[in-house]
Amino acid sequence: MPRIGQQPLRVARAQEIERGDPLQRHEGGGGERGPALGRISAASVHTREAELFYWITITFSQTLGTALGDWVADGSLGYLGAAGIFGGALALVAVAHYTTRISKPLLFWSALILTRPLGAVVGDFLDKPVANGGLELSRLAASAVLAAAIVLLVTLLPQRPETVTQQERLES
Numbered sequence: 001m002p003r004i005g006q007q008p009l010r011v012a013r014a015q016e017i018e019r020g021d022p023l024q025r026h027e028g029g030g031g032e033r034g035p036a037l038g039r040i041s042a043a044s045v046h047t048r049e050a051e052l053f054y055w056i057t058i059t060f061s062q063t064l065g066t067a068l069g070d071w072v073a074d075g076s077l078g079y080l081g082a083a084g085i086f087g088g089a090l091a092l093v094a095v096a097h098y099t100t101r102i103s104k105p106l107l108f109w110s111a112l113i114l115t116r117p118l119g120a121v122v123g124d125f126l127d128k129p130v131a132n133g134g135l136e137l138s139r140l141a142a143s144a145v146l147a148a149a150i151v152l153l154v155t156l157l158p159q160r161p162e163t164v165t166q167q168e169r170l171e172s
Contacts, residue, residue: 057112061112065114069116079122082117083122090111126141
């Protein structure tokens with residue numbers, strides 16, 4: 001395996017990308033450079049710093065996202081109003097992805113963090129008592145509704161073929 005110093009080339013390149021290199025060589029290409037492509041995978045976390053960043057982000061997004069969702073829903077807006085706020089913010093992130101040059105990793109992490117309070121308020125809306133603004137579904141029924149919504153969205157919003165092709169090239 002080719003080496004740079006004492007590290008395998010692949011590890012050295014991953015560390016260079018983690019340090020903020022905005023460009024990465026295309027796999028199998030003739031040395032051309034293009035936008036960095038990444039993937040979310042436990043196998044792609046190569047350093048303690050990357051792992052620490054990942055766990056801090058997940059912990060904060062889960063804990064603070066749930067608290068934020070509950071706080072907004074407990075105000076005058078209720079569960080549906082809070083879902084509208086977080087769903088609207090998530091839609092703005094999606095629009096920014098396609099219409100601006102805002103950092104794609106920043107948009108990704110913003111979307112990831114916004115999904116937690118959105119999920120919390122939608123879940124609360126489904127299973128909280130009617131007197132509190134919910135639908136008072138059982139946990140089983142609420143879970144079935146959410147599962148059906150996920151299946152429906154995955155079916156209606158399939159991945160673009162060019163995205164799948166790029167990912168397959170990266171993995172080979």
